[in-house]
Amino acid sequence: MAHSDVTVIGGGIAGLAAALALQDAGRDVSIYEASSRWGGKIKSSLVGDTMVDAGPDSFLARAQPTIDLCERLGLTSQLTTPVAKVPAYIYREGKLYELPKKTLVGFPVDADAVAASGLVSDQAVAMVRNEPTLPAHENSVETIGGYCRQRFGDEITDYLIDPLVGGINASNVDTLCLHSALPLLQESLRHSHSLVFGMRQVLEKRRKESSSILGGLDTDARKRKPTFYSFSTGIASFIEALVTELHKSKMHLETPHEPIHPRDSNRYVIATPAYGAAELLKSTNPKASELLTQIRYASVAQVTLAFPKKSVTPLLDTSGIVFPRADNMLLSACTWLSSKWNHYATDDSILLRLTTGRYGNDSHTAALSNDELTTTLLKDIQQVLTIHADPTAVRVQRWPRSFPQYEPGHNKLVAEIRQSLQHKTPNITLAGAAYDGIGIPACVHSGIEAA
Ligand SMILES: Cc1cc2nc3c(=O)[nH]c(=O)nc-3n(C[C@H](O)[C@H](O)[C@H](O)COP(=O)(O)OP(=O)(O)OC[C@H]3O[C@@H](n4cnc5c(N)ncnc54)[C@H](O)[C@@H]3O)c2cc1C
Incomplete structure (x- = not known):
């Protein structure tokens, strides 16, 4: 592999934010992404003929580094806020x-x-x-x-x-x-x-x-004092803008990086999930690698469905419904995408996203086929909604091992991992959801810090 000043491994939001910070600082950057697309958990795909977020659909609005990044990418005018009357x-x-x-x-x-x-x-x-x-x-x-x-x-x-x-x-x-x-x-x-x-x-x-965070935004958004943002073209716009801006860097898709060699002294930002980082470090820093395997993950799945508006009652003006674990349903949340966001609202259809999967009971979901999963989640949501028609479109999106679990001792574990890196492989640093927060703003921040 050709060498750059810095190699970023992982093309999710953390890796791309790190790469841009490095590029802006005048570094020669190479980015390696194992899959066939940029963005990691941030993704959109078709539900019927509409592109719909397939992972996160929003991020916390008060995180300044993320707002700064939006400005840097020229995305500020596209920021949009949830419009539903009832938050949940x-x-x-x-x-x-x-x-x-x-x-x-x-x-x-x-x-x-x-x-x-x-x-x-x-x-x-x-x-x-x-x-x-x-x-x-x-x-x-x-x-x-x-x-x-x-x-x-x-x-x-x-x-x-x-x-x-x-x-x-x-x-x-x-x-x-x-x-x-x-x-x-x-x-x-x-x-x-x-x-x-x-x-x-x-x-x-x-x-x-x-009020200070909202400087520069459109008047409506300013009035609403938002908690969350997305973009009027969906959250994947973040990734498209980052990739466009990274034109000076060497971008390698479908190129999983191999484990880093013990004698390799090049600089790396590893922005993969913790289990991926463990693999990359296994020969050059076995101790950090072993510690990284201790960060556990939950798997989730989301079924997104479109229905004719007239077939669903009641039509709720809400961002969504949450389902307590205590009530023993497979469904953990229903995001009412077409009420939550203007960009998914239409006159004649509604868009619901049903989420399942929590640490400890996620293996049950994995054992269900897509049809079984859809049927079970639909049965659960019909505890509160009456639905008279079949969906006009269905998308099943599974996210195996996607949510790092911050269990007791997490901070100590992360500190030990970082100490080991500093001591043994100071040319390597980590970024991403596994360490200092799982939300998009925390990942952006961790990428910038690592850079
Ligand atoms: C369903 C879902 C809903 C969510 N909703 C929200 C939300 O509404 N708001 C919010 O703020 N957050 C949300 N999150 C969390 C947030 O989206 C993620 O924590 C964040 O996007 C993770 O970014 P990342 O860059 O750390 O990792 P990832 O997005 O996982 O990116 C890591 C990348 O590394 C690549 N990779 C792995 N190994 C290698 C290798 N050896 N070589 C090269 N590349 C490799 C992977 O293919 C992947 O693309 C959600 C997450 C999920 C799954």
């Missing part, structure tokens, strides 16, 4: 409840708002009200679930926090690390030992910050 519904035992107002990723900030939603019992509401009077949590608590159950009890944890926090991590709060899985929690704990008070302060801070 939560399913519980056959009924839908609006996500209580003033929650942050399911964390309650206001007991009255939780009470008004009708989602949980009076006792659960009383626990939210009482939470600020509890002493700080014990140091032995290691998981988000352990922490939330202590402060709010099981009902709030299982029906409010887990469906959202567990959902976005394809996991469950009882295995997610309190100290690394959700930066929002650390931020809240820095403000107060009380989660309710801490989250309130985070919420207040964000309100103030949003």
Whole structure:
């Protein structure tokens, strides 16, 4: 292989962001991507005759490096925000409840708002009200679930926090690390030992910050103070723009990089999943390689369906519905794509994306054929929707080993991996979803940092 100043391995968002930062710094960059397309988890494909996001469909709006990257790529005018009236519904035992107002990723900030939603019992509401009077949590608590159950009890944890926090991590709060899985929690704990008070302060801070983040955007977006963004042509526009901008770099598609040779002193950014990085490092840094294999992954699958509008009742004006683990359904979330985004709205059809797969129970999904998966998820969604017609289009997208799990000890594990790299192979650095956050902004940031 011809040598460049820096070789980036992995053409997902983290690798491409790293490559652009290096190219902008005047480096000669080569990028290797194993598959036949750029973008990794960021992908769009056809549902009927419409190109629809097949992985993520949005990213957190307040992450400045990502907003800066959008500007650098000339994408700012294409930024768009969810338009649905109700941010989310939560399913519980056959009924839908609006996500209580003033929650942050399911964390309650206001007991009255939780009470008004009708989602949980009076006792659960009383626990939210009482939470600020509890002493700080014990140091032995290691998981988000352990922490939330202590402060709010099981009902709030299982029906409010887990469906959202567990959902976005394809996991469950009882295995997610309190100290690394959700930066929002650390931020809240820095403000107060009380989660309710801490989250309130985070919420207040964000309100103030949003005006500066929104500089340069269209008036409508500014008015809405968004939490999430996508692009008016779908999220894959991010990847197309990055690839276009990387024209000075050497781009190699369908070229899996081989394990790095122990005597190879070239500089590398490895931006593959952790298990891929483990393979690449197995001869040059066996210790880091072994540690990387300890980061586990969950697999998810998504079935996206189009239906004639008149065949579905009720027609909800929402971004989606989450389904708590506690209710034992295969379905974990339904994203109402055509209500959530203007770019998927049409007069006569609706677009639903049904998601399944959580750490620990994802092998069940893998065992189902595409038809079985579609039938089962459709049966689940029909607990809340009446659907009178067959879908006019169906797309099944599986994402095996796609969500790294931040289990207790994650930060320590990542620190050990980095120490080992620094000590033994300082020419190699890591980026991507496995280390400092799984969301797109965290991956962009990690790519830029690695560069
Ligand atoms: C279904 C789904 C929905 C999601 N929804 C959201 C969302 O709404 N918002 C959000 O912020 N985040 C979301 N995420 C998370 C986010 O999309 C990912 O964490 C992020 O895109 C991962 O980027 P990455 O660059 O770290 O890794 P990847 O995208 O996994 O890219 C790594 C690349 O490395 C390549 N590779 C592996 N081995 C080699 C090798 N030896 N040589 C060369 N190339 C190699 C792979 O082919 C891959 O393309 C979602 C993820 C999934 C799966």
